[in-house]
Amino acid sequence: MSERALLLAGQPQDADGPVFAAAWEAQAFAMAVMLHERGVFTWKEWAATLAEEIKAAQTSGDSDLGNTYYQHWLKALERLVVERGVVSADLLHDTAHAWEDAARATPHGQPVLLDRARAR
Numbered sequence: 073m074s075e076r077a078l079l080l081a082g083q084p085q086d087a088d089g090p091v092f093a094a095a096w097e098a099q100a101f102a103m104a105v106m107l108h109e110r111g112v113f114t115w116k117e118w119a120a121t122l123a124e125e126i127k128a129a130q131t132s133g134d135s136d137l138g139n140t141y142y143q144h145w146l147k148a149l150e151r152l153v154v155e156r157g158v159v160s161a162d163l164l165h166d167t168a169h170a171w172e173d174a175a176r177a178t179p180h181g182q183p184v185l186l187d188r189a190r191a192r
Contacts, residue, residue, distance in 0.1 A: 097142040104149055113152050122148040 092098040125144045178184045
């Protein structure tokens with residue numbers, strides 16, 4: 073089995089490939105592929121980090137019903153980009169909060185823009 077096949081093993085798929093419950097899941101998936109292609113991590117490193125994040129979540133009480141899989145995926149991505157020096161933990165934290173602020177400031181149905189958070 074190829075490394076890419078291992079990456080997708082057990083994930084929901086249709087005839088066209090992986091199925092995502094939300095757009096952010098597909099974006100997180102695409103970021104992992106892009107970061108791998110740019111040499112930030114190997115698939116083996118990615119798989120180990122993702123497995124560690126899933127295990128930590130299960131230890132903390134995650135019921136492992138599959139609906140939190142991409143949350144673990146995102147935590148693994150965040151961990152790897154900080155460990156590899158792609159971004160600082162502070163910048164990652166500040167950007168996440170800026171998005172949260174922007175989402176709260178955005179009227180329903182409108183695109184979320186970081187500038188909205190700064191305008192308040």
